[in-house]
Amino acid sequence: MKKQGSPPLKIDRLVPKVRKGLTVVITGHGKGKTTAALGMALRALGHGMRVCIIQFMKGDLYAGEWDGVKLLGDRVELHATGKGFCGIQGNPYPKSEHRANAQDAIQLALEKMASGLFDMVILDEINNALQLKLIDLEQVLEILETKPPLMHLVLTGRDAHPLLIELADTVSEVVEVKHAYRKEIEPQPGVDY
């Protein structure tokens, strides 16, 4: 390839004067919430950080990130703690079982945060779990309150609670403009799972 351009004269590196662990909420009904959190994990790992990912409600359906994360080495761990999406057609488990699993996920999150071992904790689909009453608002508030000041906390899932939006530092709503499944295209590996 014949290049027209040239590299930048120098590469800068941002260093914040004040370090702060952010609370980030990624909500909305569009595609890209879990992957946005996974991308933050990749970014954090690039900075030498350690990351814990806890997936609520997921665990019964293979997702590429389970193996993707293994490629990243021992500074990241992923726990898929659930039994699928409670209440959707075909899911065979009673709500009480979904709640028991989500309660375990909350305890795991509190333990991982308290361990001091992680620079970023991602609670994937926790918004969903709260909306479905598999966990209680007080429990999520406890997580926000006990978050170590320098640790980043990322909460994903549709229908984020208004109080969490109020308390978070950065909130994005991923809006569905269009989605392949509406054209009868099946979920595709790499993109959808």
Next chain:
Amino acid sequence: MKKQGSPPLKIDRLVPKVRKGLTVVITGHGKGKTTAALGMALRALGHGMRVCIIQFMKGDLYAGEWDGVKLLGDRVELHATGKGFCGIQGNPYPKSEHRANAQDAIQLALEKMASGLFDMVILDEINNALQLKLIDLEQVLEILETKPPLMHLVLTGRDAHPLLIELADTVSEVVEVKHAYRKEIEPQPGVDY
């Protein structure tokens, strides 16, 4: 930790009857577009796929994903081809230089797609580059038209062109609900870069 829940009885694995390479656009002004694309890369790598990430306009400012991606092994490559955000305060390069770099990025994208080596190609900030006229609509259309049928193509950046939204299979708009920088919190490593 005393567990209340139990694992799912079985783990299912989706296998689409018809495989299709999707064109995905992640646009909007909120935080999470690049990270959503990086998360798709992680997901794809977990499925054993090979991924090429080409960042337009980025290259002058260190981002954690540059080192994060290196942890993932040799099935992924990342090219930061730019010299920063054209037109923003403090950027020292004339528009002609930004355009030369973006033109290189387009050629690189066409070559990588034509190589047949990749299951997913991510063109990060290409929407931005188009909106700033560093590249032309016809060039992006050529990319969409020459995309191998089974290859996933992911286009990110704010202000996606309406025709790209029309042609894409899945489009998400990441809306900013709030952002830490509006509270005078500096960009933080791991989350913002």
